[in-house]
């Protein structure tokens with residue numbers, strides 16, 4: 001019977017959340033440790049986990065980026081801006097329009113319009129255009145993933161269908177395991193992230209949901225053990241979750257500068273980051289004057305962005321990156337109009353940002369960062385990681 005590498009990703013199950021619920025998988029996966037996350041959102045972290053590359057290397061960081069030269073793939077959406085805002089700001093309408101834009105633009109990756117104003121949308125391009133879970137020519141803009149490498153090695157795997165909910169994904173995983181033929185399974189579960197966004201980290205529903213996951217993962221393990229000689233279980237996440245105590249209108253600060261959006265500067269307002277592209281020297285000075293000593297956040301210097309693996313010399317994701325202080329959400333922003341109870345995407349050094357991993361076998365002591373999970377996937381499938389990838393060095397020591 002084969003060996004199976006089972007990789008269960010639970011979105012936003014950070015180290016601090018796990019510490020408050022120590023019973024979670026205590027019997028099945030007692031080997032556990034915190035991991036350092038990557039600054040940004042799942043759009044940055046997921047590609048790093050499956051490639052061992054930083055966002056600066058695989059080129060996926062935030063969702064939207066300013067398109068310095070056209071033609072914009074979203075130019076045609078200008079007409080959608082003629083619809084009354086009362087209508088287009090409704091969540092259900094945005095959801096429908098997201099699907100429409102995704103289909104017309106033939107985007108195969110994870111796509112949402114969020115709250116991006118239609119009048120600004122044609123200034124931007126979208127990073128995750130292709131589905132990262134597929135092999136090339138889909139996948140990452142730069143670099144190969146574990147799935148590309150398994151494909152080249154003639155191995156087989158299961159990866160979740162992002163269009164399904166957790167129940168659907170778990171049912172698909174069971175079916176895949178029953179074949180007894182796959183080498184690696186990767187499943188991404190999203191319910192906990194959604195719950196904590198909506199209700200914060202302290203709701204008792206977090207414990208209920210973790211118990212539900214605990215039961216489901218036991219069922220999956222029972223199924224896996226019936227069809228495989230050895231099952232190496234890893235349950236992990238990409239980032240934690242912060243409780244939000246304040247919404248802050250960063251756009252209003254910019255409006256007070258009297259700069260023209262699209263002429264003097266362009267900005268994108270993520271939930272926790274304002275990303276700015278000054279288009280004139282005067283605008284650059286004004287933006288610095290407004291942001292250099294801001295009480296609610298700070299501009300990240302180049303050395304820090306480099307250290308965090310998110311520095312882009314061409315300014316793809318912004319020439320100035322302004323990160324909010326923990327617990328303060330940009331609201332209204334381009335990701336949502338109102339502050340919500342839970343959000344991630346604050347500085348990786350914040351305790352609530354930390355990710356984690358737990359396993360049914362001892363973990364390498366030098367496993368420190370989420371992108372090194374790639375090394376665990378290589379080790380469990382016998383793949384030699386390409387040079388320059390983040391892996392726990394002890395796993396591949398000669």
Ligand SMILES: [Zn+2]
Pocket residue numbers: 012193194197344
């Ligand atoms: Zn989230």
